[in-house]
Amino acid sequence: MATKNSKHGGTAARSGKPAPKAVAAKPAARQAAPKPAAHPASKAPPAKKPAAKPAAPVVAAPPPVPNAMGLMSLRLDYTTHNYEEVRRFYTQQLGFTKFEHNPTSNYLWIHATNGSSLGFAPPSPRTGPPMMPREPVLYFIVKDVDEAYRKLQTRGVSFEGPPENSPWGHRVVITRDPEGRSIWIAQPKAGTSG
Secondary structure: OOEEOOOOOOEEOOOOOOOOOOOOOOOOOOOOOOOOOOOHHHHOOOOOOOOOOOOOOOOOOOOOOOOOOOEEEEEEEEEOOOHHHHHHHHHHHOOOOOEEEEOOOOEEEEEOOOOEEEEEEOOOHHHOOOOOOOOOEEEEEEOOHHHHHHHHHHOOOOOOOOOEEOOOOEEEEEEEOOOOOEEEEEEEOOOOOO
16 A cells, blocks of 8 residues: 655655655756747838829919909000000010000000009090090909999999990990099900900
């Protein structure tokens, strides 16, 4: 019958011989953790990211026009009593190279800047009695002359009459400032230049 060896928890035969000592397992020698195998893709240079597409330029809306009538450009119109000399002076001597001449109305239109121009024409019945070529007619180009006419009337502006089509291709309405300066508000009709 086997008896329990209390010291080692093992069993021994009745022979009285002690049970052999249990040998504790030696801890395994510490081995360095294996290095992870290099990923095949890591040997090649990193793939280039596709170039970002340039952002479309942001086009800002034009600022609102700072007036009640929708003025888009300004032209000063002068009455001239010596059309040919005035034309030669502005186009040849002063060198305004961008200009138009309307032989029907004998009107000279000189583009001064992108938003402004000068006009010269002989006296006409619409400009009143012949006057010295001193003060210009203020000629305001608008997108919609009928709308400007209605809107300005609600603001107390009085006109010489309703908008009319002119022989030079603009639809025009005329008013005067408090000192009598003639102000023409005009809309170029389709097919005519502004």
